Amino acid sequence: MGTSLQSGIYLSISHNFISGVFLSDSSSLAKVYSPTDVEKKWYTFWEENNFFHAEVNPEKQPYTIVIPPPNITGVLHMGHVLNNTLQDAFIRYRRMQGYEACWIPGTDHAGIATQNVVEKSLKKEGKTRHDLGRKKFLERVWQWKEQYGGVIIQQLRTLGCSCDWERERFTLDASLSAAVTEVFVRMYEDGLIYRGKYIVNWCPKDHTAISDDEVTYTEQQGKIYYIQYPIKDSSEFAVVATTRPETMLGDSAIAVNPADERYKHLVGKMASLPLTDREIPIIADDYVDPEFGTGMVKITPAHDPNDYWVGQRHNLRQINIFDISARLNDEVPTKYRGLDRYEARKIMLSDLAEQGLLLKEEDHTNKIGRCYRCETVIEPYLSDQWFVKMKPLAEPALSVVLDKTIQFYPDRWTKVYEHWMTNIRDWCISRQLWWGHRIPVWYCVGDERCLLECKQPIVSRTTPEKCPYCGSTNLRQDEDVLDTWFSSWLWPFSVHGWPNEEQAGKEKELAYFYPTDTLVTAPDIIFFWVARMVMAGLYFGPSFTKSDDPKKNIPFRDVYFTSLVRDEKGRKMSKSLGNSPEPVDLIAEYGADAVRFTILFLAPLGQDIFYSKEKNEIGRNFANKIWNAGRFLLMNREQTGEATETSKGDFNLNHLDLADQWILSRYHSTALELQKSMDEFDINKVTKLVYDFFWHDYCDWYVEMIKSRLYGDESLEAKQSVVSRALDIYDAALRLLHPIMPFVTEELWQNIRQRQPQATIMRTPLAAPDPELVNIQFESEMVFVQNVIESIRNIRGEMQIAPSKEISLVMKLSGIRDAASIQKYEGYLKRLARVSSLTFIEDNTRPMLSASGVVQGEEFFIPLAGLIDADAEKLRLGKEIERISGLLKAVESKLNNSNFVDKAPKEVVEKEREKLSNFGVTLEKLQKSVEALG
């Protein structure tokens, strides 16, 4: 690339600039940015013009994200804000990079949560779902869904999310339900789905099984009871310890460790089970830890998962003593029937005590499992459930993550994933609910003969008319529905109409947009959702990708795990704690851009965020800063106008002012780093890059510097060039920022220049970063100027010289730089350091009473006659001398160490030598200055 570049080329801009015609002027911009109306205006504009929509486009590379579908019962919380801001930033960035970017939104039917909400409202009317019956109840839920569901989808719009709303899906849509049925039937046929009796986590309130992962354990202070079981034909007792004494009514055995000498003689004997007339055997099993408690364990196969396995091994009876609400059933003595589990516990303990069989009770803390939705204590419960065999699915799903076909960010979640995948258990997919996908299974209830012979359930894609075995038409569908995750694990392909994508005319969509590119989700659903999507993708992918290549079948390539949002005390933000600010209120108060920017600014990859409302000032202030920079540019454009196209052609880089050269270099280096950070999903760094560039480089230095030309004696044409260049950079920088702050950037982009009616920043390409335009020389020259200015400002500050007071600057050059090259910067010094005159001296003369400084070896003096007293300056110089001496000493000792000089790389040693000489020279000059002050 040459050095003579048109402005439009050096930033790769194709702005719709119409010379001399301006839409707006600075008077149309308020002094303070007020987001509310701006946000509404542009979101409507984007949506009405269909800018969010993506189509199959062979010319472009697709970039796809599927939203983690929020519950329809949900309202926006800070976790969503973070999650969706990230997705929107990724999508907007790729869209501007030229990808066909498609963000597919939708909601999840959320079985238990939604059913709970509707049941609660029924309860207010004094009704239960059973009063209505299944059909009426479901109508009611759908009604609720239409009326209140999906609030969150509206809220995403206020956040600025650029979802392809035409593609919005709901997990209970007909086409997604078809996917669920297809998957169930196919996996059943493949032998991966089976029905079995199993100990499940039973919620006695919701009357449903919930998965292991949906149980939350909380530590609780409780008691452990020691109960004596009389041993038959013996005077001895078996003493067992239990925290749930009521389950003893379901005991089938007492177990000891086979190696335990104390009890060897008891194995094979019978013990009588107190409070009942049953007798149970004493058995030996390795599961028992002889060190714990008494070394004897009561075995309750129907109510404890470990006991279940012991029971299997020893062929013990499974005695279920509870009904679905955890009340004692008819398996127990009449006295206890119908009692709630805790009531029963009380009564039984007192009965045991009465009989002298309650040996003792001790305090005991244990972790107790609760339903993660209603917090009811879970009861391990034996019941008929449907399961998915996980082992065959887990193996390929693990290897694509281990071999980085799917990449996790941060990578450490790979280990968590691996651990779960290698210790996986079968997935219980049936739920005793009404709201959800009903299990596509029917049972024949034909006649006596059939009940005996037609044991096979009928698994079918469509409602069967008759029993294939006996021909009976008397069929009953399984009452249960499927786990909510059984539909969400298909999300990345079910959104495109699979398995009937061809019928729906969506086969091209599926081929084009699948696999998706980036999944953005919270790490707490890595097992619920992420892992299972990988399994489903690999298992069903080949049916539509027509390929066995895992690369083509995985549901996504990169997974970005978001931070957890905590409050200032470190607690997880949650509705129940009430410690989460309402995002909608935050957006109203600070603006969507501010909320978006702030959360990303605070969100380092893989680290928790400590959030508080006030932090949003960071984003708000930043938006305002950008806003005002825009106002400044508009004001100047209004006054001077922009350069014409022809004069813009004269932007020979070598003829540019240092400020121009420098900001251009800074822009490209910022854009390059931004690109890298985006590719690495380091969005936190992206916010910092644009923040620093806009605020410090562009506003603090560049804008302040061009003022010297804008308000100086330059020709009108020169001033117009300055304005044009400033606008070009600003325009490009707005585009860099747009993915994070879409609204304010659109508003300003539309205002700074005349645009075509349908033009939008969100579909304007980014200015491609060009490494050749990153210029170290310009940057280091700028550092020199900045250091001189900062040095003078420091003197002013320390000497208490009023900012309004003009000073003169006398420079004594070291010979590296000449006077002419420094004189070029006089305008900057004037404006930024209030230097009224710049002169040079060559000999040893110096202004008699003066403050002084050294920057990069160049010495300067500020005559202070009448300004300050010498003592103050001596003090100031003393501080500086002390600082430099310290540095010098450190360098000296390094260089005096022969080991360092011998072993360290040449460049490092050379650098230290250079430092030594620089510090030495500076120190000498500073000391002379002190002497000169007398």
Next chain:
RNA sequence: GGGCGGUUAGCUCAGUUGGUUAGAGCGCUACCUUGACAUGGUAGAGGUCACAGGUUCAACUCCUGUAUCGCCCACCA
């Protein structure tokens, strides 16, 4: 019990293969309403990089251990 992550300025956090004068935002102090912005500007104070060893010419950075905070997994009846 196992695994993972953190510990850097008063607070919240950057610091990418070991070599920078250890940075930013907020807060604090002083000064400034200078023709974009007081939601602003300029300058300043503030850190033995949790602690103890080790590797190295050189450690905030690598290794070992300790402390402490927080997550995740498995749970002993």
